[in-house]
Amino acid sequence: MIAQFTQRSGRTVQRSQIRGTSGAAASLHVGDKYPIITNGYFGDTSGSGQVYTPPPTVNFEDLGLVLKLTPLVHDAREMSLAVEAEFKVLTGEALNGIPVISNRKFTSACRLRDGEWAVIGGLVRRSETRALNGPAGLSTLPLVGRLFRRNDVTKDEGQVLLVVRPRVVTAAPADGLLSVGRFWTGSEGRPKAGY
Template sequence: TLNGREASIKLGDIVPYILSSGGVGGQVQVQREEVGIKLEINPTVNTDGFITVKVEPEVSTIFEFIGPDNNIPRVKSRKSSTTIRVKDGESIIIGGLLSNDRKQTLYKVPILHKIPWFGEKIFTSKNLVERKTDLIIQITPRIVVDNYTGIMKTNRMRSFEKNLLGKSEDGTAKNSELGAVELENTSTYEGIWNDTSSLPEQIESDEE
């Protein structure tokens, strides 16, 4: 992502469920619940080279179904928020997002489980599965330098412009021709320095 821009990642499911049915024309109202993992990151590059990262992870799961018909999902959510200052390439590890999921499965033998008195006890079985998980998130921010952003003016470059291009104290070029020199196919400072073979002749002509 760009400097100072928020990035988000969502990994999960959208669970639809019927909230109500019937009414005029037999209309059915369906709601959707989004569950899963959501991660929001907002990095800021400081002038000293460090990176300040704001991280907000969120984990949500369906714990159980409630309601008269047991069709409304009950969502359990865990969210954390932190701001960390790290160097370029250092890793950030966030843990402690514990979850305890319980899933119950009901098995029934067709027709036989409807026998009065003993059908439900003999031909019906329940299986309860409990799972504990700990989510660990690792983030490694890196600064990506664009090689085509242009030539940065270093102190050596400013000295070159002041001495050879004849800049005045107010920063304007005394020689308009020298100030309009075009630099072609030069991607580094040394390339600019070596590409000034024609400057001495122009300087001598100015002195004359």
């Protein structure tokens, strides 16, 4: 009988910055692009003459975290954020050679002050796999079967926490173009109104 214990622990903290404009969406992708064959030729490739096998069609799927933020600045101290977060991972399973992708999506809106932290979403993932290994027949005997078999238990746990901290960044006024405290709207060639 073999007794074995293994425990692993890890922690990853990723800090990213997105700079956007009030009213316009800004996005961030942290992860990989994974190729998935979506179309291919599986017919007969033998025969007389030249046989052409067309290449497969491949789509690239974004795995990892895709974050889309749309800020709306109310004043110099407060803003609203429209948040879309999507978390995609491979499940390890495949159906006809095509991998299965686990997808978690979160959509929300929040109103924050400049520099204020907000936890906008989280994901907890737990899985447990049990396997029984041993010689056929002997490992399934009542009472003495435990001497001939090995029970493997694999536990996997992961947590993702999404935290944002918006900052209002204003442009320094250029010489004589904008006065401090006023904001001009309209096209670049013809500003229409000052606020």
